[in-house]
Amino acid sequence: MRSLGVSRAIDYIHVASTEGSAVPRVTIRDVAARAQVSTATVSRALSGARRVSPDVVQQVRRAAEDLGYSGNGIASALRRSRTDTVGMVVPSIANPFFTSLVESVEHALQQAGRQLFLCSSRSDPDLEAQRVRSLVARQVDGIVISPVHGTDSTEAVGWAAAELPLVQVDRYVRGVPTDWVGVDDDAGLGLVVEHLAARGVRSAAFVSSQLTNSSTELRLAGFRRHTERLGIAVGRGSVLLGEYSIDWGRKAAAALLGSGRLPDAVVCADDLIALGVLQTCSEAGVAVPGEVLVTGFDDIPFSALSAPPLTTVRQPQELIAAEAVRLLQQALGRVPGEPARVALPPSLVVRASTG
Amino acid sequence: MRSLGVSRAIDYIHVASTEGSAVPRVTIRDVAARAQVSTATVSRALSGARRVSPDVVQQVRRAAEDLGYSGNGIASALRRSRTDTVGMVVPSIANPFFTSLVESVEHALQQAGRQLFLCSSRSDPDLEAQRVRSLVARQVDGIVISPVHGTDSTEAVGWAAAELPLVQVDRYVRGVPTDWVGVDDDAGLGLVVEHLAARGVRSAAFVSSQLTNSSTELRLAGFRRHTERLGIAVGRGSVLLGEYSIDWGRKAAAALLGSGRLPDAVVCADDLIALGVLQTCSEAGVAVPGEVLVTGFDDIPFSALSAPPLTTVRQPQELIAAEAVRLLQQALGRVPGEPARVALPPSLVVRASTG
DNA sequence: GTGAAAGCGCTAACAA
DNA sequence: TTGTTAGCGCTTTCAC
Numbered sequence: 087m088r089s090l091g092v093s094r095a096i097d098y099i100h101v102a103s104t105e106g107s108a109v110p111r112v113t114i115r116d117v118a119a120r121a122q123v124s125t126a127t128v129s130r131a132l133s134g135a136r137r138v139s140p141d142v143v144q145q146v147r148r149a150a151e152d153l154g155y156s157g158n159g160i161a162s163a164l165r166r167s168r169t170d171t172v173g174m175v176v177p178s179i180a181n182p183f184f185t186s187l188v189e190s191v192e193h194a195l196q197q198a199g200r201q202l203f204l205c206s207s208r209s210d211p212d213l214e215a216q217r218v219r220s221l222v223a224r225q226v227d228g229i230v231i232s233p234v235h236g237t238d239s240t241e242a243v244g245w246a247a248a249e250l251p252l253v254q255v256d257r258y259v260r261g262v263p264t265d266w267v268g269v270d271d272d273a274g275l276g277l278v279v280e281h282l283a284a285r286g287v288r289s290a291a292f293v294s295s296q297l298t299n300s301s302t303e304l305r306l307a308g309f310r311r312h313t314e315r316l317g318i319a320v321g322r323g324s325v326l327l328g329e330y331s332i333d334w335g336r337k338a339a340a341a342l343l344g345s346g347r348l349p350d351a352v353v354c355a356d357d358l359i360a361l362g363v364l365q366t367c368s369e370a371g372v373a374v375p376g377e378v379l380v381t382g383f384d385d386i387p388f389s390a391l392s393a394p395p396l397t398t399v400r401q402p403q404e405l406i407a408a409e410a411v412r413l414l415q416q417a418l419g420r421v422p423g424e425p426a427r428v429a430l431p432p433s434l435v436v437r438a439s440t441g
Numbered sequence: 442m443r444s445l446g447v448s449r450a451i452d453y454i455h456v457a458s459t460e461g462s463a464v465p466r467v468t469i470r471d472v473a474a475r476a477q478v479s480t481a482t483v484s485r486a487l488s489g490a491r492r493v494s495p496d497v498v499q500q501v502r503r504a505a506e507d508l509g510y511s512g513n514g515i516a517s518a519l520r521r522s523r524t525d526t527v528g529m530v531v532p533s534i535a536n537p538f539f540t541s542l543v544e545s546v547e548h549a550l551q552q553a554g555r556q557l558f559l560c561s562s563r564s565d566p567d568l569e570a571q572r573v574r575s576l577v578a579r580q581v582d583g584i585v586i587s588p589v590h591g592t593d594s595t596e597a598v599g600w601a602a603a604e605l606p607l608v609q610v611d612r613y614v615r616g617v618p619t620d621w622v623g624v625d626d627d628a629g630l631g632l633v634v635e636h637l638a639a640r641g642v643r644s645a646a647f648v649s650s651q652l653t654n655s656s657t658e659l660r661l662a663g664f665r666r667h668t669e670r671l672g673i674a675v676g677r678g679s680v681l682l683g684e685y686s687i688d689w690g691r692k693a694a695a696a697l698l699g700s701g702r703l704p705d706a707v708v709c710a711d712d713l714i715a716l717g718v719l720q721t722c723s724e725a726g727v728a729v730p731g732e733v734l735v736t737g738f739d740d741i742p743f744s745a746l747s748a749p750p751l752t753t754v755r756q757p758q759e760l761i762a763a764e765a766v767r768l769l770q771q772a773l774g775r776v777p778g779e780p781a782r783v784a785l786p787p788s789l790v791v792r793a794s795t796g
Numbered sequence: 797g798t799g800a801a802a803g804c805g806c807t808a809a810c811a812a
Numbered sequence: 813t814t815g816t817t818a819g820c821g822c823t824t825t826c827a828c
Contacts, residue, residue: 111604113805124815129807137813156604159578160524161805164515164820171579179540180742189534192561201575204559206547220556223514224526249466249511332742361746368748387535387687391716393723393748468821479799484823492797516821519804 112155121149132157163225172414173203173221175214175231177257181330181358182386183401184232187255190407191230198415200227209329211238218242222249228414232256236299251417253410257299263425265413267406270429271301274399275308277434278353278381281397283316285441287350287379291324293338293363294355302327305355305383324349328359335362343370348378351440357382357389357398364392364439375441385435394438402430467508476504487512518580527769528558528576530569530586532612536685536713537741538756539587542610545762546585553770555582564684566593573597577604583769587611591654606772608765612654618780620768622761625784626656629754630663632789633708633736636752638671640796642705642734646679648693648718649710657682660710660738679704683714690717698725703733706795712737712744712753719747719794730796740790749793757785 118125123142131138131146138146149155163169172195176184192202203226207214214234219242221229228251233239240259246252247264254266282290292309295302306325313320326341328334335358342348343366354360360382367374374380374394382389382398389396409428473480478497486493486501493501504510518524527550531539547557558581562569569589574597576584583606588594595614601607602619609621637645647664650657661680668675681696683689690713697703698721709715715737722729729735729749737744737753744751764783 111805114807115805125805126807126816127814130814133807139813142814154600156574157578158519158580158805159575160515160519160580161820162807164513164519164804164822165806165808167820169515179534179544180537182535182537185534185540189561201560205556206544219511220514223512225513225515245509332746361743365746388716388743388746391687391720391743392746466821469823470821480821481800481823482798485798488823494797497797513821516804517823519806520821520823522804 111158112153113158114155116153117146117149117155120153121146167225168227169225170199171201171203171224171226172411173205173218173224173226173229175205175207175217175221175229175233177207177209177214177232177234179204179206182388183356183384183403184256186386187232187403187407190404191255191411194408194411198411207234209234211235211242214239215242218246222246226250228252228418230255230410230414233259234299236260236297236303238298251414253414253417255406255410257301260300265410265417265426265428267409267413267426267428267430268301269399269401269406269432271304272308272311273429274383274401274432275305275353276312277399277432278383278397279309279312279316279318281434281436281440282351282353282379282381283318285351285379287318289319289321289324289349290351290353291326291342291349292320292353292355293326293328293335293359295329295334295359296327302355309353319349321347321349330356330358332358332362332365335359335364336366337362339363339366340370343367343372348372351379351381354380354382357384357386357396360396360398360439361388361392364394364396368393374439379440381440389435390437392439397437397440398435399432400435401432405430466513467510468513469510471508472501472504472510475508476501522580523582524580525554526556526558526579526581527766528560528573528579528581528584530560530562530572530576530584530588532562532564532569532587532589534559534561537743538711538739538758539611541741542587542758542762545759546610546766549763549766553766562589564589566590566597569594570597573601577601581605583607583773585610585765585769588614589654591615591652591658593653606769608769608772610761610765612656615655620765620772620781620783622764622768622781622783622785623656624754624756624761624787626659627663627666628784629738629756629787630660630708631667632754632787633738633752634664634667634671634673636789636791636795637706637708637734637736638673640706640734642673644674644676644679644704645706645708646681646697646704647675647708647710648681648683648690648714650684650689650714651682657710664708674704676702676704685711685713687713687717687720690714690719691721692717694718694721695725698722698727703727706734706736709735709737712739712741712751715751715753715794716743716747719749719751723748729794734795736795744790745792747794752792752795753790754787755790756787760785 114125114128118128131143205217230253232255243259244262252264256268258266326338382396385398385400389398469480469483473483486498560572585608587610598614599617607619611623613621681693737751740753740755744753
């Protein structure tokens with residue numbers, strides 16, 4: 087070996103010149119030439135189709151290894167007209183609920199030998215439509231989507247569903263007959279409200295996002311139905327609609343505190359909002375659960391860490407993900423039947439924020 | 442219109458039979474035929490190459506619209522040998538730090554007209570290698586990776602870097618001369634330790650993950666260097682290494698509390714660990730910051746919401762992401778120069794956990 | 797400014 | 813079991 091300095095310099099130049107797309111990649115023809123067989127045989131040997139003799143498989147494997155052949159998935163996809171890839175579009179990847187949904191979906195897909203192409207729509211229907219178009223153009227085999235908006239997302243979802251198998255998760259748009267998997271929102275609010283009633287709550291407020299998507303609508307409807315059923319008062323101005331964020335939770339809580347008439351409980355449509363509410367209460371010196379009870383929805387990991395820890399509704403995301411992937415695979419198979427609508431049962435996680 | 446029932450049934454069957462890959466997609470030839478031009482002209486008209494007369498562009502656009510043409514990105518990618526897609530591999534998408542890094546990278550890429558293909562390696566070098574191979578096979582134009590392991594990830598990263606432009610973010614592997622962008626870990630620990638010293642801290646413990654990656658190593662080194670420099674004692678058994686998780690933070694705190702010799706401060710290598718430490722302290726009735734000060738690293742959104750809110754080091758993720766994308770674009774351009782190593786300065790966010 | 801034709805790298809018929 | 817051949821849908825010379 088030369089002196090260290092020179093040697094490293096040479097190494098470096100070598101690596102550098104290998105970068106970029108300047109160097110043509112090794113193709114199946116190179117492998118075929120080296121293994122002295124046809125490209126078809128290489129393809130078969132490498133893809134594991136059994137109609138190749140063991141010797142030849144060995145030969146081909148060696149040749150591929152020697153050459154550092156890694157295949158061209160694009161060419162393969164074009165020829166087979168499938169990408170073994172599923173696209174997923176969620177409103178936000180900053181929201182831990184969607185994060186774990188994504189992780190679960192990715193996991194389920196992996197076991198089915200597929201990859202996930204993840205997009206965030208950033209809660210913007212236009213961006214969402216763009217993402218969906220892009221996924222379709224990229225020939226993903228199917229799409230899993232949690233649509234941003236109950237009506238503004240309809241066009242994109244409908245169009246995509248006509249192009250390829252599509253499953254909606256968590257939220258859904260109306261008027262497009264696709265599969266859907268999510269949680270039973272009404273049941274979730276039933277659990278919360280019953281729990282609060284048992285704690286002696288006589289009045290409650292509801293903090294949620296604008297009624298722009300199905301989950302939000304269903305949760306508000308559930309809140310109204312169950313509070314009425316159990317005789318819990320919901321005063322005027324006690325339903326506050328903003329967005330799914332910590333910040334909105336803070337603002338809404340400030341509004342409630344400022345109004346002077348604090349209800350016995352504040353029911354939040356998701357954990358982020360609830361965490362914001364808790365924070366504002368804490369800053370304002372309002373004791374939780376002493377003066378007011380607070381509940382969330384989703385059971386994100388951080389809801390166990392707040393002060394006080396948050397009582398919330400746990401969504402079975404793993405089940406939701408598994409079911410979504412199952413439905414997608416089924417749709418990828420053949421003739422679709424009736425669209426499935428699967429509402430999975432939630433469970434209540436009681437923590438200190440309700441005493 | 443027929444009776445509602447029948448009509449809807451027919452609609453439904455229609456939609457159903459459109460699903461799946463049964464119906465052949467409309468191709469550029471269909472558009473060409475309808476617009477009465479050649480496929481070449483359609484391609485040029487739609488891609489916006491100016492060498493097409495306005496009339497023809499109109500014609501083609503109309504035809505494409507009428508037919509619902511959406512192009513085949515796979516075929517295009519094969520022909521152009523570029524996908525306008527960048528792959529990103531992170532150890533976890535459940536960790537909010539990576540989540541916001543991903544969001545920032547996606548945002549920066551979008552502005553550059555590229556899409557992000559996101560993979561999680563789940564902190565598993567084997568899975569990581571698999572993801573990297575898969576991305577290369579899919580012909581992404583470049584890769585942004587935060588490698589799981591300082592040495593176990595070297596092979597995959599080195600191989601990929603030889604195939605295409607690659608930028609490491611946050612963490613890096615040794616021995617592979619690629620671009621890297623991250624935070625200045627030593628400076629971050631300097632900020633923390635100086636702050637603690639100013640608060641009168643005389644002894645400290647450090648809770649981190651195993652020393653399997655660069656960040657972890659650099660943070661521990663920084664902790665040792667700055668505590669020594671400022672005369673803060675680090676007792677035997679005061680450096681606890683596990684993993685980046687809330688759960689490990691809880692266990693480590695329990696160990697520290699159980700040992701009977703609680704230091705003045707517990708410095709954590711990330712916010713998740715710190716949140717776990719806070720939780721255990723709270724459960725054990727140990728006052729923070731009364732009896733012990735606690736600090737984190739990353740400034741994830743939830744670090745402001747814990748009890749007490751967490752003093753931590755803010756990473757400039759947006760800058761990191763922007764710089765990573767800039768470097769990648771540069772590498773995609775042409776001849777790479779020396780690999781860049783960009784350590785961006787962190788800042789200290791002081792909250793109640795340090796008084 | 798537009799068309800004809802040649803592939804990108806791979807796989808699936810079809811032959812042998 | 814293996815090779816030959818014909819494209820997948822698109823873009824891009826190269827002519828005109």
